[in-house]
Amino acid sequence: MKQTLVTYSTHKGVALIELNNPPVNGYSFDMFKQIDEAVIEARFDKDVHIIVIKGAGEKFFCAGADIEMLKGADPHFKYNFCLHANETLLRLEHTPKLVIAAINGHCVGGGLEIAMAADIRIAREGAGKMGLPEVALGVLAGTGGTQRLGRILGKSKAIELMISGEVFDEKTALELGIINAIYSHDTFMEDIMAYAEQFCPPNKPSMAVGHIKRSVQSGVELPLESGLALERELQQRLFTSNDAKEGISSFLEKKKPHFSGH
Secondary structure: OOOOOEEEEEEOOEEEEEEOOOOOOOEOHHHHHHHHHHHHHHHHOOOOOEEEEEEOOOOEEEOOEOHHHHHOOOHHHHHHHHHHHHHHHHHHHHOOOEEEEEEOOEEEOHHHHHHHOOOEEEEEOOOOOEEOOHHHHOOOOOOOHHHHHHHHHOHHHHHHHHHHOOEEOHHHHHHHOOOOEEEOOOOHHHHHHHHHHOOOOOOOOHHHHHHHHHHHHHHOOOOHHHHHHHHHHHHHHHHOOHHHHHHHHHHHOOOOOOOOOO
């Protein structure tokens, strides 16, 4: 019987993916397979509109890779592990549903790499340390860390943080722009879920929310003309949706729209 390293649940249109490998929620090959399964489950569930990912317990979101797993592994396994992890995080990043990382504890190394694959990152007050300190192990942040941090912060600042191995608290992460907000310790998950639910029908047209995400995540790194082409394609899909009809008619009739997500 395989160990359950990721728990999955849904509530009011929100899928909650919880990393569960005590004591630090370190990830392994098996955990990434289960993350992948959970992302696919959420992707194809028509009643799920938003994905939230968090760490189990109170102290760790995720402390990164299980070093013991990597210690005795041969280079071929390590390479393929990084490849699989990258594929999983790309799936999370490009799934056309908004993804929120609820950083409820220490979020370092591969943990921050997971969080950076989310669209929005919100940290709990006093969550702990964040950063990409892999240089101390003689390696780099190889699960997308160098690429995503560089895109978030710009090349120079990202290089500085990674070559120093600096770790920092959530206030510094907010100042840098790595996270979007800090929520109260006492009501953290309640506030996260309330934030997520506001993007679900009938409050928001979740199809439009997802297409905005896709246009930005897939288009920003393309040449401008290609990005504009993607934008037009996604806009055309939205023009034919029930929610666009509802939104436009409600605007003209000066009434509150009631969105269905279709």
